[in-house]
Amino acid sequence: MNKKILVAGATGNLGERIVKALIKRGAEVRILNRKETDPAKTKKLTELGAEVIAVNMSDTQGLKLACQGVSCVVSALAGLHDVIVDSQTLLLDAAIAAGIPRFIPSDFASDFTKIPEGENRNFDLRKEFHKYLDKSPIAATSILNGAFTDILSYKTPLYNPNDCSVAYWGDNPDWKIDFSTMDNTADYTAAAALDSATPKILRIASFQISPNELIAIGEEVKKTSFNLVPMGSLEEFSASNKRERAAHPEGEKEMYPNWQVNQYLYSMFSVQNQPLDNNRYPDVQWTSAIEVISKI
């Protein structure tokens, strides 16, 4: 079996972890980066054995050559329309032109397929790219990992160890939120990239935890009592996010303006990964909630 995988966005937080996981799994890794990428960022990846190809992202011939001979293209690019729609479309076209059978787009999110347009700007960019991807003659697989566990340390009201509080939106403090560590997501993505028969969507979570369970773990870890804070209905949250977005158009040029972070929180209380595909690769060692929360 051809175990050569191309990773775009390999100098990023998730991308680098995917490269390391692929190498650990015995893959040959080629990374694709922009000509302007700082060479210091790729140095450690070449030291691990990855082959580096630097191209201009608008150079269709260069992109096609970079794709040649791999069995799967993995995108871990991050950005707005110019990246998630424009650059990924060029990368996808190059993969198709080079005859590559499989493509993993940079989705790595909650299940945006179940969230209506207008509720989450960054998910709408993925939906726009998928309209093109779904019509293309390539087997694509989305890895939907819920929220990265990092958000638990971002000082959002969801988990606030300073105030000893946990907030929730909607009417159910037992609603289970999907969380995955970047390392688990990267390892699973590496396994999926090397698996020639993946379905269109793989849903995963290192753990699924409710606000009430977050309180129990917070209390265990911090040895003090926590408060549960109801933040109002999801309808009110959605409306307030839309107002905030309209009031702060400068955020349209940023990846994570405040209103986008709130749109992610809204999504976390709106969709759930069911059923999970965690067991597809039994060697992935899932991190538990207590392991993550005890480090915050």
Ligand SMILES: NC(=O)c1ccc[n+]([C@@H]2O[C@H](COP(=O)([O-])OP(=O)(O)OC[C@H]3O[C@@H](n4cnc5c(N)ncnc54)[C@H](OP(=O)(O)O)[C@@H]3O)[C@@H](O)[C@H]2O)c1
């Ligand atoms: N579910 C969640 O909670 C969650 C949270 C965070 C991220 N994510 C998702 O995870 C994925 C990876 O995110 P990340 O945080 O690892 O991103 P990151 O650290 O910002 O890395 C982004 C990568 O994309 C490359 N890139 C950026 N702009 C580009 C462009 N115009 N053309 C080509 N390459 C470009 C960067 O290359 P350079 O090194 O050249 O800049 C870098 O390799 C994204 O899909 C992101 O939305 C999900």
